[in-house]
Amino acid sequence: MTPFQLITFPIALAIGLRSAFRLLRGERHRLRGILATLLWIAAAITILIPNATTEIANRLGIGRGTDLVTYLVALAFLWSWFYFHQKITRTARHVTDLSRALAVERALQQYPPFPPTPPKSSGPDLVD
Amino acid sequence: MSHPAVPSQGRAKIAIVIPAYNEAPVIEGVLDRLGVLGYHLVVVDDGSRDATAARARRPGVVLVSHPINRGQGAALQTGITVALALGADVIVTFDADGQHDPADIPALVAPILTGECDVTLGSRFRGRAERMPLGRRVMLRAAVWFTWLTSSLRVSDTHNGLRAFSRSAAQRIRITMDGMAHASEILEEISALKLRWREVPVTVRYSDYSLAKGQRSSDGFRIAAQVLIEKLHR
Numbered sequence: 283m284t285p286f287q288l289i290t291f292p293i294a295l296a297i298g299l300r301s302a303f304r305l306l307r308g309e310r311h312r313l314r315g316i317l318a319t320l321l322w323i324a325a326a327i328t329i330l331i332p333n334a335t336t337e338i339a340n341r342l343g344i345g346r347g348t349d350l351v352t353y354l355v356a357l358a359f360l361w362s363w364f365y366f367h368q369k370i371t372r373t374a375r376h377v378t379d380l381s382r383a384l385a386v387e388r389a390l391q392q393y394p395p396f397p398p399t400p401p402k403s404s405g406p407d408l409v410d
Numbered sequence: 411m412s413h414p415a416v417p418s419q420g421r422a423k424i425a426i427v428i429p430a431y432n433e434a435p436v437i438e439g440v441l442d443r444l445g446v447l448g449y450h451l452v453v454v455d456d457g458s459r460d461a462t463a464a465r466a467r468r469p470g471v472v473l474v475s476h477p478i479n480r481g482q483g484a485a486l487q488t489g490i491t492v493a494l495a496l497g498a499d500v501i502v503t504f505d506a507d508g509q510h511d512p513a514d515i516p517a518l519v520a521p522i523l524t525g526e527c528d529v530t531l532g533s534r535f536r537g538r539a540e541r542m543p544l545g546r547r548v549m550l551r552a553a554v555w556f557t558w559l560t561s562s563l564r565v566s567d568t569h570n571g572l573r574a575f576s577r578s579a580a581q582r583i584r585i586t587m588d589g590m591a592h593a594s595e596i597l598e599e600i601s602a603l604k605l606r607w608r609e610v611p612v613t614v615r616y617s618d619y620s621l622a623k624g625q626r627s628s629d630g631f632r633i634a635a636q637v638l639i640e641k642l643h644r
Contacts, residue, residue, distance in 0.1 A: 378484045390492070393472045395497045
């Protein structure tokens with residue numbers, strides 16, 4: 283085992299096991315928990331057995347293991363960008379809703395309803 | 411706070427919603443021009459850091475203040491919400507930078523008052539666009555093509571801030587996009603809700619001020635990206 287494997291394998295394995303443990307205890311969102319656990323366990327395996335990615339890549343017809351890892355990283359990046367964009371958008375909308383609620387409440391306390399319009403002056407009436 | 415005594419156009423209560431962000435140099439002029447026409451004015455100060463709110467505060471104007479800046483789409487929805495709560499029958503949206511002509515409002519409102527339409531959309535390409543830079547013209551034409559691709563509405567002007575809604579249309583349309591992409595969202599809502607709409611020729615006068623404050627040509631790409639991403643979210 284290389285020094286790199288000695289350092290990173292226990293870390294990846296520990297995080298993966300912790301993630302699995304939290305998932306089993308119901309402390310995590312199920313889908314996200316499963317994904318995180320699989321990710322860290324896969325990372326631990328590929329650190330321990332570097333040829334594993336090449337083996338899988340060959341079976342998938344990709345070729346080199348590094349290409350497989352690159353593709354997976356690209357997919358993970360896209361997924362996380364989309365996930366965080368969605369999350370930020372949702373948070374921004376909550377901030378807007380809050381700002382609006384405050385603004386509307388203050389305005390309605392301050393201003394009375396528009397007064398009834400006097401009998402017909404000019405121009406068309408509203409069609410019901 | 412008082413309201414203008416006689417709203418125009420018969421017995422309908424017509425509210426003009428004006429979203430404003432850092433518009434202190436021009437807001438008084440815009441309100442002066444609208445005020446003499448007797449409409450109910452709702453100014454939404456969108457967290458301005460200048461004297462916009464102070465200058466908009468006057469008798470006959472409902473001043474609504476966002477505690478922080480949230481964008482023109484957010485300000486419009488806030489103004490529409492307030493106008494509906496105060497009993498408006500027709501709601502007109504009007505930009506605060508002075509590029510719209512209040513004289514266009516009666517033509518915009520008339521088809522709604524007669525029940526022909528739920529929404530009217532101002533079009534500078536069916537009307538007039540004074541001093542419009544070439545870059546802006548190209549961007550707006552591209553926006554029209556984009557809208558044709560992404561929604562079923564065949565409009566000639568997609569990002570004109572001058573438009574009018576019947577009360578029921580305003581109640582049904584929800585603007586959730588805080589920034590400038592709200593204009594595209596409104597068109598998509600009109601399409602999705604199957605509202606009856608019509609374009610009305612209007613005049614847009616570009617000034618040095620409105621050009622400096624308005625959207626840059628590059629904003630068109632950002633808005634298109636926002637619209638596409640929003641479609642993915644749904």
